[in-house]
Amino acid sequence: MTIASTERPLTGSIPAVDAAQVGALVRGARQHRGLTQAQLAERLNTSQSAVHRIEQGAQNLSLEMIGRISAALDSELITVGAPKRTHLRVEGGHQLSGRIEVNSSKNGAVALLCASLLNHGRTVLRNVARIVEVDRILDVLRSIGVRATWAPNGRDLEIVRPESLDLAAIDVDAAVRTRSIIMFFGPLLGLEPAFELPYAGGCDLGTRTVEPHMIALRRFGLDVTATAGHYQARVTPGSGDLSIVLTERGDTVTENALMAAAGRDGVTTLRNASPNYMVQDLCFYLEQLGVRIEGIGTTTLRVQGRTRFENDVEYTVSEDPVEAMSLLTAGIVTGSEITVARVPIEFMEIELATLAEMGQEYTLSPEYVAYNGRTRLVDVTVHPSELRAPIDKIHSMPFPGLNIDNLPFFAVIAARATGSTLIHDWVYENRAIHLTDLTRLGADVRLMDAHRLQVNGPTRWRGAEVSCPPALRPAVVILLGMLASTGTSVLRDVDIIARGYEQLAERLIELGARIETFRD
Numbered sequence: 001m002t003i004a005s006t007e008r009p010l011t012g013s014i015p016a017v018d019a020a021q022v023g024a025l026v027r028g029a030r031q032h033r034g035l036t037q038a039q040l041a042e043r044l045n046t047s048q049s050a051v052h053r054i055e056q057g058a059q060n061l062s063l064e065m066i067g068r069i070s071a072a073l074d075s076e077l078i079t080v081g082a083p084k085r086t087h088l089r090v091e092g093g094h095q096l097s098g099r100i101e102v103n104s105s106k107n108g109a110v111a112l113l114c115a116s117l118l119n120h121g122r123t124v125l126r127n128v129a130r131i132v133e134v135d136r137i138l139d140v141l142r143s144i145g146v147r148a149t150w151a152p153n154g155r156d157l158e159i160v161r162p163e164s165l166d167l168a169a170i171d172v173d174a175a176v177r178t179r180s181i182i183m184f185f186g187p188l189l190g191l192e193p194a195f196e197l198p199y200a201g202g203c204d205l206g207t208r209t210v211e212p213h214m215i216a217l218r219r220f221g222l223d224v225t226a227t228a229g230h231y232q233a234r235v236t237p238g239s240g241d242l243s244i245v246l247t248e249r250g251d252t253v254t255e256n257a258l259m260a261a262a263g264r265d266g267v268t269t270l271r272n273a274s275p276n277y278m279v280q281d282l283c284f285y286l287e288q289l290g291v292r293i294e295g296i297g298t299t300t301l302r303v304q305g306r307t308r309f310e311n312d313v314e315y316t317v318s319e320d321p322v323e324a325m326s327l328l329t330a331g332i333v334t335g336s337e338i339t340v341a342r343v344p345i346e347f348m349e350i351e352l353a354t355l356a357e358m359g360q361e362y363t364l365s366p367e368y369v370a371y372n373g374r375t376r377l378v379d380v381t382v383h384p385s386e387l388r389a390p391i392d393k394i395h396s397m398p399f400p401g402l403n404i405d406n407l408p409f410f411a412v413i414a415a416r417a418t419g420s421t422l423i424h425d426w427v428y429e430n431r432a433i434h435l436t437d438l439t440r441l442g443a444d445v446r447l448m449d450a451h452r453l454q455v456n457g458p459t460r461w462r463g464a465e466v467s468c469p470p471a472l473r474p475a476v477v478i479l480l481g482m483l484a485s486t487g488t489s490v491l492r493d494v495d496i497i498a499r500g501y502e503q504l505a506e507r508l509i510e511l512g513a514r515i516e517t518f519r520d
Ligand SMILES: CC(=O)N[C@H]1[C@@H](OP(=O)(O)OP(=O)(O)OC[C@H]2O[C@@H](n3ccc(=O)[nH]c3=O)[C@H](O)[C@@H]2O)O[C@H](CO)[C@@H](O)[C@@H]1O
Pocket: 107, 108, 110, 179, 180, 207, 208, 209, 247, 248, 249, 250, 251, 252, 253, 278, 398, 404, 405, 427, 428
């Protein structure tokens, strides 16, 4: 027996005879995830005693509650009947209107969660997005003994690590489903002489190297052997100042090196560092811990670390430029006027300049400061516009270039524009390929090679049924294309979207999108 949620709010309940079996399954799945009853109760926004009653089989459960438990445990263990998948039905071709706020970023949150391992005091991360990627890292942290507790507002997360981590108990299932597990190396190498970590996973974007991480971290005394399914790490601590040139200006590699630098006595200089948004989030948190960092926002970081931190710190995760791009794209491709509020402008300038070249009209509010006290925000209002293809190709660069995670959105925007746009994703092997699914909606998108797309517009969009690509951003791009497409579309198997977006369909509905969630 499995538990599943259904498309519409259902009030039906399962027969009492099944409640005890369901209770036992919930208890088993909860324990497998390493959660206490109180932690599951938080995820469900209910009380511990209610969870206790559910597990005892003493509570009749509505199908809606069963669905929520299933989601909270990230578990297909429990469904009623055959395993069920989530799909979206989109009635497209309608304009949107209104105002929507950008959430905090996935990539900032996962870096901060990993960095919290450095702190023996209490870390409170505020305004954390409720997304699956965060839950996966939390599952990993909890499995090694970290206490991570959501505040009643469901947004703030208190993290307290035990004096010694139980790395042998690591939740391998959760770990291998995220790329971000790689960022455990940086904090752990100053804390543990030897440890094992599962291989990093993530979306289907093709091969993603870990070599730049290893090259950088070797300088901190890390020696890694890759065995079947695991990295075996051994650390020989060094001392004195270090100067390290990163071979790639990658985001997570910079974060890994930063965390390693933060956890050692001495000054570490990192060159060719990424100054991107998630790296800045991490720097701001580390500063609160007491790490001195010069050069934040540049490619040279000078880090004065120390071996132990015992501070009670609070940090508010900054706004997500990729979500900002996603929401702006929803307005642009539907020819709507919407306001996207809390856009971290430093990380969207090139995207907006490119849009302006394509004829997109928008207005910006005066700047204001994010809750973290550092990041500059604006509200961006897009206006219905006649779009034209840009003269030059659109491609990404490490920050301060056009963000690689924002590039896919230009495929659907280009499909609305008149003329031919060349989009060059030199970074990922597979991401451009997934974007050819836009052809199902009537777009003329040609794959020139694995990295280059030619998009000829404007498109006469038409609704279609499409299986969600197995990659986060392309999945959202197809959904946004469906908003532009006249008629009914179905996007099948959309669970991947929750990896990086909180309640995306629901929030688009608030802007007037006609989207219905259903399960088989
Ligand atoms: C958790 C997180 O923060 N994930 C982000 C992070 O992943 P992350 O930092 O892990 O990205 P990768 O290290 O996988 O880099 C992405 C690709 O770019 C290549 N590369 C990168 C930098 C460079 O100077 N030269 C180069 O060739 C890498 O070889 C790789 O093929 O950065 C990516 C690129 O911004 C984003 O798509 C991810 O959303």
